[in-house]
Amino acid sequence: MPTVALDLLGGDGAPDVVADAAASLLREQEPISLILVGPEEQARDLLSARGLTEGRLSGGRPTGGPLSGGCVALAHASRAVRMDEDPLRALREDADASVSVAARLVAKGSADAWVSVGHTGAAVAAAVLELGRIPGMSRPALAVVVPGVAGRVVLLDAGAAPDATPDLLRQFAVVGHAYAEGLGAVDPAVGLLTIGSEDGKGDQLRRSAHELLRDSLIAAGIRYAGPVEGHDVALGERAQVIVTDGFTGNVVLKALEGAVQWAAVRMGAAYGDIGPARGVVRETATSEFAGGMLLGVQGVTVIGHGAGSAEEIAACVRLAARAADAGLARRTSEALAGGRS
Amino acid sequence: MPTVALDLLGGDGAPDVVADAAASLLREQEPISLILVGPEEQARDLLSARGLTEGRLSGGRPTGGPLSGGCVALAHASRAVRMDEDPLRALREDADASVSVAARLVAKGSADAWVSVGHTGAAVAAAVLELGRIPGMSRPALAVVVPGVAGRVVLLDAGAAPDATPDLLRQFAVVGHAYAEGLGAVDPAVGLLTIGSEDGKGDQLRRSAHELLRDSLIAAGIRYAGPVEGHDVALGERAQVIVTDGFTGNVVLKALEGAVQWAAVRMGAAYGDIGPARGVVRETATSEFAGGMLLGVQGVTVIGHGAGSAEEIAACVRLAARAADAGLARRTSEALAGGRS
Numbered sequence: 236m237p238t239v240a241l242d243l244l245g246g247d248g249a250p251d252v253v254a255d256a257a258a259s260l261l262r263e264q265e266p267i268s269l270i271l272v273g274p275e276e277q278a279r280d281l282l283s284a285r286g287l288t289e290g291r292l293s294g295g296r297p298t299g300g301p302l303s304g305g306c307v308a309l310a311h312a313s314r315a316v317r318m319d320e321d322p323l324r325a326l327r328e329d330a331d332a333s334v335s336v337a338a339r340l341v342a343k344g345s346a347d348a349w350v351s352v353g354h355t356g357a358a359v360a361a362a363v364l365e366l367g368r369i370p371g372m373s374r375p376a377l378a379v380v381v382p383g384v385a386g387r388v389v390l391l392d393a394g395a396a397p398d399a400t401p402d403l404l405r406q407f408a409v410v411g412h413a414y415a416e417g418l419g420a421v422d423p424a425v426g427l428l429t430i431g432s433e434d435g436k437g438d439q440l441r442r443s444a445h446e447l448l449r450d451s452l453i454a455a456g457i458r459y460a461g462p463v464e465g466h467d468v469a470l471g472e473r474a475q476v477i478v479t480d481g482f483t484g485n486v487v488l489k490a491l492e493g494a495v496q497w498a499a500v501r502m503g504a505a506y507g508d509i510g511p512a513r514g515v516v517r518e519t520a521t522s523e524f525a526g527g528m529l530l531g532v533q534g535v536t537v538i539g540h541g542a543g544s545a546e547e548i549a550a551c552v553r554l555a556a557r558a559a560d561a562g563l564a565r566r567t568s569e570a571l572a573g574g575r576s
Numbered sequence: 577m578p579t580v581a582l583d584l585l586g587g588d589g590a591p592d593v594v595a596d597a598a599a600s601l602l603r604e605q606e607p608i609s610l611i612l613v614g615p616e617e618q619a620r621d622l623l624s625a626r627g628l629t630e631g632r633l634s635g636g637r638p639t640g641g642p643l644s645g646g647c648v649a650l651a652h653a654s655r656a657v658r659m660d661e662d663p664l665r666a667l668r669e670d671a672d673a674s675v676s677v678a679a680r681l682v683a684k685g686s687a688d689a690w691v692s693v694g695h696t697g698a699a700v701a702a703a704v705l706e707l708g709r710i711p712g713m714s715r716p717a718l719a720v721v722v723p724g725v726a727g728r729v730v731l732l733d734a735g736a737a738p739d740a741t742p743d744l745l746r747q748f749a750v751v752g753h754a755y756a757e758g759l760g761a762v763d764p765a766v767g768l769l770t771i772g773s774e775d776g777k778g779d780q781l782r783r784s785a786h787e788l789l790r791d792s793l794i795a796a797g798i799r800y801a802g803p804v805e806g807h808d809v810a811l812g813e814r815a816q817v818i819v820t821d822g823f824t825g826n827v828v829l830k831a832l833e834g835a836v837q838w839a840a841v842r843m844g845a846a847y848g849d850i851g852p853a854r855g856v857v858r859e860t861a862t863s864e865f866a867g868g869m870l871l872g873v874q875g876v877t878v879i880g881h882g883a884g885s886a887e888e889i890a891a892c893v894r895l896a897a898r899a900a901d902a903g904l905a906r907r908t909s910e911a912l913a914g915g916r917s
Contacts, residue, residue, distance in 0.1 A: 383838070384837065384838050384841050394771055397771060397778060397779040398779045398780055428827060429823075429827075430735055430738060430822070430823055430826040430827060430830075437738060437823060438738040438739045438821070438822075438823040439739055441823070464826075464827070464830045465826065465827040465828065465829065465830025465831035465832075465833070465834060466830045466831065466833050466834030466837070467834065468831055468834060469831065469834035469835045469837065469838040470834050470837065470838065479827075480779070481771070481779075482770075482771055482778065482779040482782070482824070483823070483824055483827055485771040485806065486769060486770075486771060486805070486806040486820075486824055486827075486828055487806065487827055487828060487831045488806065489771075489805045489806025489807045490806035490807065490809055490810065490828045490831045490832055490835070491806075491831055491832075491834075491835045492806070492807050493806060493807030493808065493809060493810035493811050493832075494810045494831070494832045494835035494836055494839070495835055495838075495839055496725065496807070496810065496811065497724070497725050497810040497811065497836075498835070498836055498839030498840070498843060498853075498856070499839070499843070500725050501856045501860075502839060502840070502843045502852065502853045502856050505852035505853065505855055505856050506847050506852050506853075511843065511846035511847050512839075512843045512846065512847075514846055515839070515842045515843050515846050519842075
């Protein structure tokens with residue numbers, strides 16, 4: 236049974252919404268153990284208000300607790316990194332910020348994965364500082380699973396590295412491919428997000444990256460789909476992994492979210508009932524799409540939306556548990572090591 | 577009555593689909609005169625097959641023809657620029673490529689606007705060569721009107737200038753604002769597309785552009801909405817004009833198109849009938865969204881989708897006619913001249 240450390244203090248609705256997510260996970264059939272990371276007394280009160288009592292950590296792992304499914308233990312953290320703080324400074328000043336404590340639980344083997352829906356920059360920094368990057372990875376990338384029309388598309392980077400180089404895009408391709416395989420994709424093809432599907436189109440970064448990707452992916456035995464375009468992210472026919480810099484990836488991801496909200500309004504009006512359209516939006520938001528997987532660090536790290544609902548936070552935890560079960564950190568390390576040989 | 581020169585040879589379905597668009601425009605109540613640009617004999621046959629005969633150019637303007645609404649005249653062009661050609665080389669080799677002839681009709685005053693749904697690079701190059709840039713504009717930008725939830729959003733650049741500088745983004749802001757006003761927006765606010773809505777976030781280009789935009793737009797009496805995010809493009813609450821480099825803009829635009837197709841499939845399934853969802857997609861594709869307006873050249877130039885249907889091409893022509901009526905080229909020139917003073 237995987238154990239996931241959950242940052243109780245991250246996100247707009249913290250800690251209540253996070254505690255709601257924990258309670259719902261602990262009542263599910265699929266057993267997941269949790270370590271709630273936050274001020275201990277507050278965490279205990281939040282559990283108790285939801286009819287739950289905490290177990291304890293035994294041999295570093297949660298044990299006991301009231302439920303047939305997973306157990307829940309607590310790990311103390313003093314505070315969250317606020318949205319207006321410089322994350323690196325905050326983490327250096329306070330070793331017991333919730334993201335640091337949660338990442339450290341993974342580093343020392345008490346948890347198999349950790350999840351935060353708080354300050355993205357702080358979560359990335361905590362992952363790098365506490366877990367370390369995997370060899371060969373210059374900067375970690377946030378990978379999002381888009382439920383494309385033709386199947387799942389792993390889009391990365393969704394915002395961790397706004398300025399990328401061709402070699403960084405190559406690293407993204409390798410770890411993104413390993414992630415897609417870990418989620419069950421068979422021989423996924425990697426595409427380079429650009430404009431126009433002819434070779435040699437795009438901006439300077441893309442023109443430089445295209446040949447490097449083509450040669451290095453072929454050498455690593457990975458299918459290269461070549462240049463793909465914006466519509467391929469939601470359609471998913473041409474590539475199952477799509478790489479781009481974190482600026483473009485974040486803008487695209489949010490553009491997709493806006494477009495789906497737009498579609499719910501317009502299509503809901505066309506059908507005379509927005510209910511089913513809203514259902515599609517909610518179902519998507521609580522799928523694997525709920526959280527970004529931070530690839531390139533030595534431990535499973537999922538970062539979700541700050542505005543996420545309890546259902547979305549629970550979806551992040553399930554995604555983290557699945558990636559831990561699939562040996563994601565090992566897979567990405569091995570893939571990058573192979574890619575360099 | 578505005579006269580629009582229409583490139584008969586541009587687009588995947590040319591010349592038949594373009595001729596269909598022309599026939600449908602000429603039968604509409606709102607009178608638009610057309611000059612069809614392509615091989616004369618072929619054009620005549622295409623019209624005749626649609627029950628139309630051409631008028632002639634009188635004093636440079638179309639006159640006569642069979643219909644109560646607009647008239648149609650022909651202007652000879654030898655060939656299209658093929659998708660696999662280098663546009664600049666092709667235009668230099670052959671002065672009678674259809675995009676050059678069409679743009680030249682605007683330059684010499686025979687038409688008020690021109691439209692092509694062919695090779696985008698060739699159309700941009702023809703516009704620059706035949707019409708010239710407006711003073712103060714380093715590179716023209718393609719502006720697309722997104723029908724946002726809260727109202728119209730002018731997004732630019734959608735692909736003409738993949739690599740931008742902070743000053744080019746400032747130019748985009750000024751001409752995009754003038755375009756939005758020309759379409760009827762009252763005091764539209766300009767936003768800078770970036771990641772995270774806090775000041776100082778984003779990649780290098782955005783961090784440099786933010787202060788320049790803020791100071792220069794305020795000085796020009798234009799509202800600056802500050803940093804906006806990907807979802808703002810389809811929502812339209814925070815800004816009515818959104819500026820970005822042509823790489824990001826093109827990727828976002830196509831991501832939106834893919835997302836709307838995705839939504840039609842998923843939401844159609846949720847309602848058990850894809851018909852109304854497809855209706856929304858079609859309605860959007862045949863709105864102002866059908867074509868990109870090339871801003872920063874001395875004449876109204878609309879570039880549409882190569883794969884566009886006759887309805888979409890007709891929508892491009894209507895958009896061109898409207899922009900000509902609104903004095904778009906003069907508006908953008910004056911705005912840039914004002915912005916520099």
